[in-house]
């Protein structure tokens with residue numbers, strides 16, 4: 001069903017991103033991989049760069065379309081997390097968090113939507129977070145950026161459905177990726193022990209693996225989700241943030 005489609009995936013070198021690239025390609029989708037370093041990723045086009053560079057972000061969708069012969073799917077997956085209360089947040093944390101988690105998806109969607117509309121439609125999935133729906137403690141700016149991305153998803157889901165463009169978001173809880181593990185390591189915990197402890201807090205008995213999220217993304221870009229626009233899909237193993 002997705003065979004022959006074209007996709008751009010940001011954060012393609014990361015935990016969830018690399019799983020999305022592999023799953024899409026297994027379905028016959030041709031994929032342009034974007035991240036700071038994409039040399040090691042099996043993909044159909046490699047578009048390395050820093051999403052904080054506005055010109056790079058603005059140009060990514062057309063670069064992907066040029067290399068792949070069109071653009072049907074955009075996955076705004078790249079993200080970064082800063083820990084702390086507002087009073088512990090530096091100007092650099094603020095600028096990077098807003099730049100990567102909010103401004104880049106905005107720029108990518110703004111550039112991709114006209115390309116998709118010209119072709120009769122497309123699908124966009126933004127990787128938000130359960131913390132964008134209900135914030136958790138000690139990550140004020142991260143939560144705010146994911147709430148902004150969730151809101152942008154709902155707005156674009158309404159505004160571009162008439163063009164045949166479906167915009168949705170996945171909102172994971174904890175996922176076993178470098179983002180989570182390096183944060184544990186930075187705080188002085190052994191990542192394996194910390195994940196084992198975290199697994200006990202999830203009703204399904206374990207935190208998510210990247211494929212658990214990637215398969216929901218695959219569903220959202222597929223025709224099976226043809227009537228979904230602006231949805232914020234929680235993927236949490238039963239562990240909702242209250």
Ligand code: NAD
Nearest residue numbers: 011013014015016050051077078079129174175177178179
């Ligand atoms: P990850 O750190 O493995 O991957 C994130 C990727 O984004 C990295 O490859 C990184 O290089 C890329 N990236 C970051 N800043 C960039 C920049 N300036 N320019 C280009 N690329 C940049 O983390 P992940 O867990 O796979 O995260 C993927 C998405 O899932 C993120 O948006 C994250 O916020 C979201 N998420 C993760 C979790 C979790 O527990 N891991 C939970 C909820 C949501």
